[in-house]
Amino acid sequence: MIALGQFLEVLIGGLMSGVLYSLVALGFVLIFKASGVFNYAQGAMVLLAGLALVRALDLLVANGLPLWVAVVLAIGFAAMIMAATAWLIERFVIGPLVNQDGLTLFMSTIGVTFVIEGAAEMIFGSDVYPLRLFPTDAWFLFEGLFPGGILVNKLDVWGALIAGVLVAGLAVFFQRTKTGRALRAVADDHLAAHSVGIPISWIWFVVWLVAGLVALVAATVWGTKLGVQFSGL
Numbered sequence: 001m002i003a004l005g006q007f008l009e010v011l012i013g014g015l016m017s018g019v020l021y022s023l024v025a026l027g028f029v030l031i032f033k034a035s036g037v038f039n040y041a042q043g044a045m046v047l048l049a050g051l052a053l054v055r056a057l058d059l060l061v062a063n064g065l066p067l068w069v070a071v072v073l074a075i076g077f078a079a080m081i082m083a084a085t086a087w088l089i090e091r092f093v094i095g096p097l098v099n100q101d102g103l104t105l106f107m108s109t110i111g112v113t114f115v116i117e118g119a120a121e122m123i124f125g126s127d128v129y130p131l132r133l134f135p136t137d138a139w140f141l142f143e144g145l146f147p148g149g150i151l152v153n154k155l156d157v158w159g160a161l162i163a164g165v166l167v168a169g170l171a172v173f174f175q176r177t178k179t180g181r182a183l184r185a186v187a188d189d190h191l192a193a194h195s196v197g198i199p200i201s202w203i204w205f206v207v208w209l210v211a212g213l214v215a216l217v218a219a220t221v222w223g224t225k226l227g228v229q230f231s232g233l
Contacts, residue, residue: 005146016156023218034183034207044116050219050228051124082212131223
């Protein structure tokens with residue numbers, strides 16, 4: 001029974017950790033599905049979102065705002081930063097490269113990665129910033145069946161729930177909305193989509209914006225788990 005309990009604990013922990021990584025992977029999948037571009041910069045976008053969130057939160061709390069008000073305002077500020085980032089990427093990087101081959105677009109996202117990381121470090125600093133938006137303690141389940149029970153981290157459960165909601169929401173977005181179908185059309189053929197009146201620049205801004213918001217969600221979970229830092233996000 002002890003060995004089985006340890007096995008289940010490791011299995012559940014591994015599955016939950018995989019789900020946390022899926023929060024970052026969603027950004028890769030989202031942009032590739034909508035534009036055919038493999039976005040190497042998604043990790044840097046998670047870092048930027050996390051730094052914007054935690055630095056805004058620290059400043060607002062230091063100025064005496066209630067925590068829940070500070071959290072809402074900090075999330076709003078971070079979302080604005082990601083919207084501005086999405087616009088800049090579309091305007092100055094992806095937009096001018098419409099109809100280029102996939103390798104060219106991929107290489108451009110590598111350049112975006114270095115720009116985002118450098119700008120984030122210059123603006124927000126390179127220290128490790130703690131972020132505590134979710135509980136980090138653990139449950140001990142099935143103590144009656146296994147000696148000591150099975151340890152399940154509450155943060156991992158929150159991450160799994162958030163990932164499930166995001167996946168379901170994005171599936172509905174791509175399958176049921178006009179914008180989602182337009183994103184899929186652009187991914188299949190840029191020229192054909194443009195010829196039927198789909199505004200490619202607007203569509204690519206939308207997909208990078210959504211990827212930025214997904215990065216913000218991932219940053220809240222990973223920042224709580226590891227702290228917001230260059231080596232961890």
